[in-house]
Amino acid sequence: MNDVLVGRAMKKSFGQTVALGGVDIAIQAGEALAIMGPSGSGKSTLLHCLAGIMKPDAGEVHLQGQRIDAMGERKRSELRRTRFGFVFQFGQLLPELPAEENVALPLMLGGVPRTQAVRQAREWFGPLGLQSMETRRPGELSGGQAQRVAIARALVSKPAVVFADEPTGALDQRTGHDTMRLLVEATKHNGASLIVVTHDPNVAGWCDRTVEVRDGQLVSGVAA
Ligand code: ADP
Numbered sequence: 001m002n003d004v005l006v007g008r009a010m011k012k013s014f015g016q017t018v019a020l021g022g023v024d025i026a027i028q029a030g031e032a033l034a035i036m037g038p039s040g041s042g043k044s045t046l047l048h049c050l051a052g053i054m055k056p057d058a059g060e061v062h063l064q065g066q067r068i069d070a071m072g073e074r075k076r077s078e079l080r081r082t083r084f085g086f087v088f089q090f091g092q093l094l095p096e097l098p099a100e101e102n103v104a105l106p107l108m109l110g111g112v113p114r115t116q117a118v119r120q121a122r123e124w125f126g127p128l129g130l131q132s133m134e135t136r137r138p139g140e141l142s143g144g145q146a147q148r149v150a151i152a153r154a155l156v157s158k159p160a161v162v163f164a165d166e167p168t169g170a171l172d173q174r175t176g177h178d179t180m181r182l183l184v185e186a187t188k189h190n191g192a193s194l195i196v197v198t199h200d201p202n203v204a205g206w207c208d209r210t211v212e213v214r215d216g217q218l219v220s221g222v223a224a
Contacts, residue, residue: 002029004193005050005161010059012045019045020056021216027161032184032194034204037213043197044165046213050195051084051163052076064160081106085154085162085192087183089169091146093138093153100125100134103152110157124152128182144175151183155190162187164196168203180206 003026012020019042027033035043048054050061052068053076061069068079080086085106093102101108103121108114125134128148138146147167154162167183168176184206187194196207204210212219 003027004029004031004064005195006060006062007046007050007056008060008062010046010049010056010061012042012049012054012056018216020049022059023213023216023218025050025211025218027193027195030188030191030193031209032187032196032207034207034210035195035197035213036199036201036204036210039199041213042216043213045216047163047165047195047197051086051161052080081109082157083160085157085159087147087150087154087162087164087167089166091138091143091150093146093149095138098135098137099130099141099149102138102149103156106153106157121152121156124156128152128186142175143171144179147171147179148182151179151186155186155192158190159192161193161195164194166198166200167196168198168200173202176200177202 006026008024010020010023023046035046037043045054049056052061055069060067063083068076071079100118100121103124104117107117107120122134125131128151130145130148133141133145141149164183168179171179180203184194196203198204
């Protein structure tokens with residue numbers, strides 16, 4: 001099997017609340033997977049456990065055969081920076097930095113010199129329809145443009161997996177549609193897998209496969 005990321009029997013509770021009740025999930029190389037489910041069903045917790053943001057209470061997470069959930073915070077942080085990319089609902093760009101430096105940031109944090117990192121970052125602007133936006137600050141970008149900058153930032157370090165949590169949640173329908181198309185196309189073009197948490201069937205429709213979470217359990221085989 002060509003599984004890139006595998007979660008086995010993952011459990012996570014917050015006090016009395018069982019957010020994940022023993023979830024098995026695997027994502028293949030180059031696959032785009034949507035995780036759907038009602039609010040509070042455990043989608044974000046599942047994403048955070050798979051992405052090494054949160055440690056599950058029980059179970060295991062493996063990236064390309066390497067167990068990652070047992071790593072310390074420092075190693076998981078490095079892993080997130082080098083092997084994973086993230087796109088969140090509100091972009092989470094740094095407002096004081098121009099767009100190109102927001103994109104270059106993961107490279108600079110990894111020790112790539114600024115000039116080189118910015119040069120690499122700029123290569124993403126054309127393909128993502130962001131020509132001449134390089135030096136704009138996030139406040140000078142539309143919501144859709146800001147999400148495209150966030151997509152560039154997620155892909156710049158050539159990650160194995162891109163995680164997106166309601167990536168179009170703050171956009172109008174048309175812009176959301178365009179943003180999802182770019183996210184899926186750019187991720188696939190770069191050979192990465194994509195995991196999208198969403199409650200929107202239109203967003204899930206862009207993905208190859210959809211799984212549904214209900215009360216911390218996976219309900220598979222839901223048509224996209
Ligand atoms: P979803 O993403 O599907 O909305 P979440 O994974 O955010 O669901 O939450 C699943 C359950 O875990 C919910 O009942 C939520 O209230 C609870 N939960 C999530 N994160 C925390 C936290 N940090 N502290 C306490 N409870 C939490």
